[in-house]
Amino acid sequence: MTHQQHGFLYPRTPLGRAALIPSPPWQYSGDLLTVEYRTDPSHVESLLPEPLSLAEDDPGAVALIWADWQSCSSSREELLDPIRAQYKEAFVVVRCSYEGQTFSRCVYIWVDKDFAIGRGLHQGYPKKLGSMWQTRPHPFGQAAPQIAPGGVFGATLAAGDRRLADVVLTLTGESDTNGFVNGHPMAHHRIYPGIESGAPDAYVELISSGASSFEGGQAWAGDVDLRLYDSPTEELAQLEVEEVIGGYYRQIGVVWDGGTSLAHLTPSS
Secondary structure, three states: OOOOOEOOOOOOEOOOOOOOOOOOOEEEEEEEEEEEEEOOHHHHHOOOOOOOEEOOOOOOEEEEEEEEEEEEEOOOHHHHOHHHOEEEEEEEEEEEEEOOEEEEEEEEEEEOOHHHHHHHHHHOOOEEEOEEEEOOOOOOHHHOOOOOOOOEEEEEEEEOOEEEEEEEEEEEEEEOOOOOOOOOOEEEEEEEOOOOOOOOOOEEEEEEEOOOEEEEOOEEEEEEEEEEOOOOOOOHHHOOOOEEEEEEEEEEEEEEOOEEEEEEOOOOO
């Protein structure tokens, strides 16, 4: 007798309740602290696998983004069980070109919950576990900054017990933008390695995705003090800072509901 299995991602079970993540659409509300800077374009190029190439405009631009998220599926049931809804992440975005179009691409990303890693497997984000913290604003300022001129926000990133980055952002005023590096559809690779020793990848696909809907509050710009640190198990510091472009703070809401396949790249066995 065949037993039907349910669940969007593993483990698929008779009830589907044990699945790591529910099916899309996925909804997000969060606070983003973004720092943009320039590095040597060759460092960005080394992180772009074929068939991607450097963006023609400002090819060395990098965005390092901290995000304090609350997320849920369409049922919103996770919001009443907050451990299933709340998580933090820090991610590194560059820009690239594919067939004449400019895309954003996440080259490194750390999260603190397993369900966020599960979503990354589906979306092509290279998620790993890490420890991210960022200052939270609050309307009462006894122990929180205000989202206003003079508000000071800190953020830290660590993985494998090593500090990878930290930043202090001091808001100076309203901004027409929240940066430009993370402003395009994402171009990601979805990869599944071959099971036999020495075998090529069993599955490789280049996909594009972005928000199916977006809301954003007023963006704020500020002065930035950013530092990156070496680690024996990470390569973020290779994207060394040559020039800070700017820092931004914004509260946003996003819905993600699938992407588009750009190319199937699975090699011949």
